[in-house]
Amino acid sequence: MEPVLEICGLAKSFTLHNQGGITLPVLDGVDLAIYPGECVALNGRSGSGKSTLLRTLQGNYRVGSGHVWVRRSDGSRIDLATASPRQVIELRRSTIGYVSQFLHVVPRVPAIEIVAEPVRARGADPATARARAAALLTRLNVPERLWPLAPATFSGGEQQRVNIARGFAVEYPILLLDEPTASLDGENRAAVIGLIDEALGHGTAIVGIFHDAEVRDRVAGRLYTMTEARAAA
């Protein structure tokens, strides 16, 4: 079986332009291959670069050096290091799902539409997309009275569940999860674990940050421990 995601010699540093142009090395020599149907948990102390790696895999941060090969459903591969912005947008629609820690709400867009949007973007008709969204919101215990409302006023846990529903609305080949259970109670944690299990069963490859050790031990088949980037000489 071929990996859906192959990270080779990835390095990434940030240049702080407003602080004298200091360069902060964060990732160095990351090598990791991820296969369909497996869940890899990023492990490491606070500040070791877990979120930076996840955002780089989503194409949100530019690759410093090295390669991040993403395999598309037609078998072709794209390297995020050289992908155009247009290709990155297309990969996010078709191949790479991402559940961030916080929902970035668009003003006035109802929760159900936020969840249905990725389904529609893949060509489903509005009724099918809304039905999928409704099923996920129900599963994640988001009360139906909230569905037509914009989530700006929702509680932290409600916003997170809308975000999770959106991330799982489509069966992406690759799903990136940034602390998907951080502000959830036991019942909703169990619902998220159920969704993760199903996605893995469908062959989705998951890379996640799970500070909740119980959830991590339950879903992750493998840990990838971040090592400190070599300090700049």
Ligand SMILES: Nc1ncnc2c1ncn2[C@@H]1O[C@H](COP(=O)(O)OP(=O)(O)OP(=O)(O)O)[C@@H](O)[C@H]1O
């Ligand atoms: N946009 C940025 N600009 C400058 N430095 C950044 C940026 N994002 C992250 N960093 C720095 O990179 C390092 C790694 O941060 P990152 O958030 O990836 O760590 P983490 O392992 O996810 O931490 P935590 O477990 O605390 O969330 C930190 O020292 C952080 O200050």
